[in-house]
Amino acid sequence: MKAPFEAVALEYGKKKTPRVVAKGQEELALRIITEAKRQGIYVAEDPQLLALLSRLNVGEEISQDMYTAVAVILSWVYWLKGMQPGDEAKKSEPDADQAAKPDQASL
Numbered sequence: 052m053k054a055p056f057e058a059v060a061l062e063y064g065k066k067k068t069p070r071v072v073a074k075g076q077e078e079l080a081l082r083i084i085t086e087a088k089r090q091g092i093y094v095a096e097d098p099q100l101l102a103l104l105s106r107l108n109v110g111e112e113i114s115q116d117m118y119t120a121v122a123v124i125l126s127w128v129y130w131l132k133g134m135q136p137g138d139e140a141k142k143s144e145p146d147a148d149q150a151a152k153p154d155q156a157s158l
Contacts, residue, residue: 058083059104060092061113061121068112069121074105093128100124 058080060073073083087094100120107113113121129135 056080057101057105059101059107060087061104061124063121063125066112069125070112071104071107071109074107074109093124093131095124095127097124 055076057076058074059071060083061069062072063069075083084094097120100117103117103120104113129138
């Protein structure tokens, strides 16, 4: 039997630890990924991390055993955006690039 198509969206920056902000299977997963791409949010494909994250509920922070894997994804997000940790605070400044959302990722 084929595993269902899944997506989990994380948010980081507003709290100290990344947390799940959306998750779903099949049609909902496709909508999560489509919306993430529409908003310029980085979308990664990592089946092993997805398996871990899918165990969490929406609103739940990641556990310590997920820190390294999530940090790798977040470091790619910052690198792709040409940013460094702490630059996300500049998003709220009037001249900041509103499309830059390094603090969110979907898997």
